[in-house]
Amino acid sequence: MIPRPFVLKYFPLVPSRGRGCKLYDEAGKEYIDLTSGAATYIVGFNHPDVVREVVEQVENLFNYTTLYFYNRPSIELARKLVDLAPGHFPKKVVFGFSGSDAMEIALTASLNYARRRKLVSFTESFHGTLVLSASVSGIIRDVLGDQGGPWYKDVVFVEYPNPYRNKWGVDGYEKPGELTSLALKELEEALRAAGDVAAIVIEPVQGDAGVVVPPKDFVKEVAVLAGERGSLLVVDEAQTGLGRTGAWWGIEHYGVAPDVLVSAKALGGGFPLSAVVARSDVLEALPRAGLGFTNMGHAVSCRAGLATIRVIEREGLVERARVLGDYLARRLREVQEKHPVIGDVRGLGLMVGVEVVEDQRSRRPSRAKALKVAWSAWRKGVITTPLGRHGNVLRLTPPLNIPLEDLEKAVTVLEDAVKDVEEGRVPDEAVEGVEGWGSWS
């Protein structure tokens, strides 16, 4: 019924109920969802405070188009986002429904404002699947090439400095300075060659590339270079926003205030919602009515978003993401020491990646083993989905309020799953039909 290009199925699972970090299938089997629904349910499934606000909104009025009149939840959420976003300059907010459309708005606004045509983006990045957002997505362009598109042609890609795996063969954990210099040199040359660049587009931590955390100085210097050349800095916080990394926004770790910030996924608390929070002058430069949707700033989604932000504030979840993230990474590194198929454990806050390899020495990516670990964990009641250019990185993005005992239980299950794979207890046939992210390569 659903065309194949629109699905990336991992396991035969039909979620039917969710509470907190727990998901239940139609037969009532319980799972701990370490992905929180593709990094969406940041305060867990069906948080009672979010449910209450949504029900109240639904009972009063689903929505009325914000293009004609005003709706209180969208204005309140816009004000909240302006307060939360870094940078002491006038900002405004445009709402969309997904990360892809928010990136489309962000890039259209940037191109209009700058009156330049070129965009610079990074290898293995993912920003969405509409024309502009897909065109700046390194991972999509790399894999689909001429088969994909239509592409916006004026995009230049430069290497995102992945400390574990990069084209220079530099160990970026041992030598972050060297990796930073090489990546900056490439970026500077690309900027010089491209001439007038409207915007540099970056994820503060690459998500779908497999949770790649660049050296701290790199991102700071990217912002400096953008400023010097009159290019806008567009930061995609679809995955890293709303406390996920232990700060309200991932970009805050680098002390940078972007011209344009994109929020999605967790923003709607599970309802379709995204936002572009940007310098007022950039958004005001768009032609009137050139970019509007009937249901933008939908009242139910905005209500859910406001409730989600209040939960994050009230439950101190930004700080909790930092503390639990450190704990999770430490526990997984203990597991890594005992198991050669875990090549790398990395992350920022509760956004953690576990890279599965043939063995730690060769660092050869193993999608098959990553899928087998995920398959075995799923059978034991823990959900994780491998991602990345090679489909071999388990991205762990649990809700920020996951109880410690559930997190610990999940780590134990993951270790058992790794043992199952290392000791040959997961047959090849188990994952033969699995598609998943990376199945296209």
Ligand SMILES: Cc1ncc(COP(=O)(O)O)c(C=O)c1O
């Ligand atoms: C960083 C980033 N930007 C944009 C998107 C696209 O968001 P959506 O799938 O909601 O369109 C994603 C989705 O994974 C993402 O991770």
